[in-house]
Amino acid sequence: MARLRRPRLASPLMRRIFLLNTLPLAMLAVTLLFLNDFQNSLLEADVTALREQAHIYANAIGQTAVVRRPERHPIPGDEFVLDAATARPLLLRLTEPSPNAHARLVGPDGKLVADSRDEAALAQHERRRLRPEPASRTDPAPNAPSQWEPPHNNSIEVAYDWLLSLLPLSSREGIVTLDTPDAPTPDPDTSPKRGANPPEAAPYIRRTSARQLVVTVAEPVVHEGQTVGVIQLTRQAQEVDRSLFAVRSSIVSLFLVAMAVTLLLSWYLSLTIARPLLRLAAASHDMRDESGRVDSVPEPLLARRDEIGVLARALRASVLALWARMDAIERFAADVSHEIKNPLSSIRSAIETLPRIENRERQQRLLGIISNDVRRLDRLITDISDASRIDAELSRTRPEPLAVMSLLAILVEIHQTTRAARDPILKLEDGREDPARPLKVLAVEDRLVQVLRNLIGNAASFSPPLGVITLRAIGHEGWAEIIVDDQGPGIPDGKLEDIFDRFYSERPQTENFGQHSGLGLAISRQIIDALHGTLHAENRYDAASHVLGARFVVRLPRSS
Numbered sequence: 001m002a003r004l005r006r007p008r009l010a011s012p013l014m015r016r017i018f019l020l021n022t023l024p025l026a027m028l029a030v031t032l033l034f035l036n037d038f039q040n041s042l043l044e045a046d047v048t049a050l051r052e053q054a055h056i057y058a059n060a061i062g063q064t065a066v067v068r069r070p071e072r073h074p075i076p077g078d079e080f081v082l083d084a085a086t087a088r089p090l091l092l093r094l095t096e097p098s099p100n101a102h103a104r105l106v107g108p109d110g111k112l113v114a115d116s117r118d119e120a121a122l123a124q125h126e127r128r129r130l131r132p133e134p135a136s137r138t139d140p141a142p143n144a145p146s147q148w149e150p151p152h153n154n155s156i157e158v159a160y161d162w163l164l165s166l167l168p169l170s171s172r173e174g175i176v177t178l179d180t181p182d183a184p185t186p187d188p189d190t191s192p193k194r195g196a197n198p199p200e201a202a203p204y205i206r207r208t209s210a211r212q213l214v215v216t217v218a219e220p221v222v223h224e225g226q227t228v229g230v231i232q233l234t235r236q237a238q239e240v241d242r243s244l245f246a247v248r249s250s251i252v253s254l255f256l257v258a259m260a261v262t263l264l265l266s267w268y269l270s271l272t273i274a275r276p277l278l279r280l281a282a283a284s285h286d287m288r289d290e291s292g293r294v295d296s297v298p299e300p301l302l303a304r305r306d307e308i309g310v311l312a313r314a315l316r317a318s319v320l321a322l323w324a325r326m327d328a329i330e331r332f333a334a335d336v337s338h339e340i341k342n343p344l345s346s347i348r349s350a351i352e353t354l355p356r357i358e359n360r361e362r363q364q365r366l367l368g369i370i371s372n373d374v375r376r377l378d379r380l381i382t383d384i385s386d387a388s389r390i391d392a393e394l395s396r397t398r399p400e401p402l403a404v405m406s407l408l409a410i411l412v413e414i415h416q417t418t419r420a421a422r423d424p425i426l427k428l429e430d431g432r433e434d435p436a437r438p439l440k441v442l443a444v445e446d447r448l449v450q451v452l453r454n455l456i457g458n459a460a461s462f463s464p465p466l467g468v469i470t471l472r473a474i475g476h477e478g479w480a481e482i483i484v485d486d487q488g489p490g491i492p493d494g495k496l497e498d499i500f501d502r503f504y505s506e507r508p509q510t511e512n513f514g515q516h517s518g519l520g521l522a523i524s525r526q527i528i529d530a531l532h533g534t535l536h537a538e539n540r541y542d543a544a545s546h547v548l549g550a551r552f553v554v555r556l557p558r559s560s
Contacts, residue, residue, distance in 0.1 A: 017273075018266040025258055038247065042240040046215055047203045050101075054219040054233040057094050057103060061231065065090050066223040080223045084113050092119040102234040105221070113229060205237075213237040276301055276308045280315060287319055295319070335503045336384055343373040343380070383519040387502075387526065390447070394530040399442040401559035404473045404480060407445070411452055412471060424463040424486070426456065429472035439475045440559040441482075443531050448556075451524040451535070455484045455552045458520060462488030462550065475558065482554040490539040490547035499537060500525045532557055 065087035069079050087105055095103050095116040103116040204216040215237050221229040279298055286296040297319075301312035350366045350373075357363055408428050415426040441448075459469045467487040474481045491499060498504055502522045528535040533556040540548040 017269050018263065021262045021266050022259060025255065025262060039240065039244060042243055043205060043215070043237065046235075046237050046240055047205075047217065050215055050233055050235055051203070051217045051219065053098065053101065054103075054217050054231055057091070057233065058219040058221045058231045060094060061087055061090060061105065062221045062223045062228065066221075066228055078226065080226050080228050082107055082113050082221070082229050088114040088119050091116050092123060095120075098235070100235050100238070104232040104234075106230045106232065108227065108229060213241050273308070276304075276312075280308075280312060284315065293323055332387075332502060339380055339503050340377065343377050347373045380519075383523065387519055387523050390523065390526050391530060394444060394447065394527070397444050399444055399531060401440040402443050402445055402448065404439045404441055404482060407449070408452075408471045408473060408482070411449070411456065415456065422465040424460045424465070424467040424469050426460075426469045426471065429470050439473055439480055441480045441556040442559050443533075443556055447527045447531070451527050451554065452482070452484070454520040454524045455554075459484055459486035459488065459550070459552070462486060464488070478558055480556055480558045482556070484552045484554075485540060485549060486551075487549045490550050491537055496537050496539075500535075528554060528556070 061082070065083045066080050067083045069081050082105070091103055091105055091114045095101050101116070103114075104112060105114040107113050201218040206214055206216075208214060213236065214234060216232060216234040218230050218232045220227045221231055279301065283296040283298065286294055295316065297312055297316045301308060302316065303309065304312065347370050350370045354363060354366050357366065405428075412426050412428045419426075456469060456471075463469060463486045469487075470483075470485040472483050472485075474483070500521050502519055504522075525535045533554065535552065535554050538551050538553070540551050542548055
């Protein structure tokens with residue numbers, strides 16, 4: 001027989017525990033990785049700062065690098081043009097404090113007037129020509145964009161780039177997102193007509209093929225109400241990427257730590273839940289398949305104070321109850337065999353002797369013995385059948401509230417109506433009962449009547465002629481007692497429990513042998529036990545410790 005002694009990491013319960021523990025954590029981590037609001041707020045701040053810078057550049061150029069158109073008759077509203085000779089060095093000087101910014105000045109006709117990078121490269125070349133530097137020393141262009149590399153580990157960089165490719169760049173109103181690696185530059189032809197107040201152009205936000213976040217804004221260059229050009233300012237949004245990388249790294253780090261803790265906790269839960277369950281399953285297999293009675297439930301599981309301990313104790317109690325039931329069935333079968341064998345032996349002996357007897361009187365006596373034994377067998381088989389089906393019958397029947405005093409009154413009336421002249425008298429002792437809350441017990445009426453009739457019949461058989469048998473009921477908190485008292489000789493010492501054994505018979509000398517099967521009290525206790533009550537016997541004594549008779553007490557749950 002194959003059994004699992006310990007849970008594996010890939011066991012079904014372990015997988016379920018790990019999945020249930022990590023799924024909410026993973027969903028939260030994936031949700032936080034998007035950081036849409038945080039990203040957009042950073043982009044908006046960067047766009048605002050870049051637009052202010054472009055606005056300053058445009059004002060400076062519009063006030064300094066503009067000349068009047070040389071035509072004799074200039075068109076009204078078109079008399080000013082950009083001075084390229086002045087605009088180029090001015091644009092270079094404006095962008096020198098911001099090496100990451102790339103400025104381009106475009107005229108109204110769309111032609112490029114100045115480019116900060118080109119001007120920086122020319123200035124650098126001129127400085128080298130005038131003052132040669134060593135060959136090993138190279139000065140980067142002042143406006144050359146710096147490359148930002150978030151992680152230095154190549155594998156981490158690849159993973160981060162892959163993660164960024166899965167997270168789409170979100171946008172708010174006023175921010176345009178381009179999904180292409182290299183977005184087109186703003187078209188100067190889309191600028192407003194000359195002389196009009198130009199609206200603010202939307203920024204362009206894009207990622208290059210190198211995964212660099214680039215922001216571009218455009219501002220018109222205005223001189224005396226005339227738009228003489230457009231300045232386009234582009235800058236890498238390094239701080240946005242740095243902030244997002246720092247936050248995402250923190251989220252991923254916390255997620256990995258939480259995942260490790262969750263894995264350890266899941267493993268611990270698996271060890272404290274799955275392994276004990278497997279040990280209980282192995283113990284149940286051992287108790288079922290091993291020869292003999294092996295109580296293999298581990299003691300550490302029985303000592304636990306959680307649900308596993310409750311299950312272990314319930315399993316052991318079930319096994320012990322099953323063994324006790326098997327022992328009871330075995331004893332019952334042996335007792336039945338013994339009790340049936342006696343009348344059968346008597347009948348067989350009488351039948352074998354009958355043909356050899358010629359005396360008519362002795363033949364009639366043997367026939368009477370056979371008849372008595374047959375009736376005894378019939379009574380015995382009836383009681384055995386009744387005892388064997390009580391448990392099954394009561395397991396299918398639901399106890400109902402029964403009024404105790406009314407039931408006892410009916411039994412007293414029936415007995416008094418049918419009793420012979422010298423039979424014992426049955427009396428009901430009236431108790432003080434609250435009419436608003438009558439005494440009721442939870443029981444099955446037919447079976448409770450059977451118990452009471454057995455107790456009354458047993459008391460009547462031991463009571464003297466015209467003796468008094470008293471019935472009374474007493475209510476307690478949660479319980480009710482039904483008491484049957486007689487005036488007989490009482491129960492012999494040491495036999496208070498033996499009288500409830502099957503086929504035990506302690507009958508009065510005046511009673512003919514074989515009139516009782518010895519199952520009446522055993523069946524009565526069996527019924528009361530099935531109704532979650534108790535039945536016991538005791539003797540009644542007077543002040544001088546003389547036995548006044550026997551007392552049987554039935555205790556049942558009280559109905560609210």
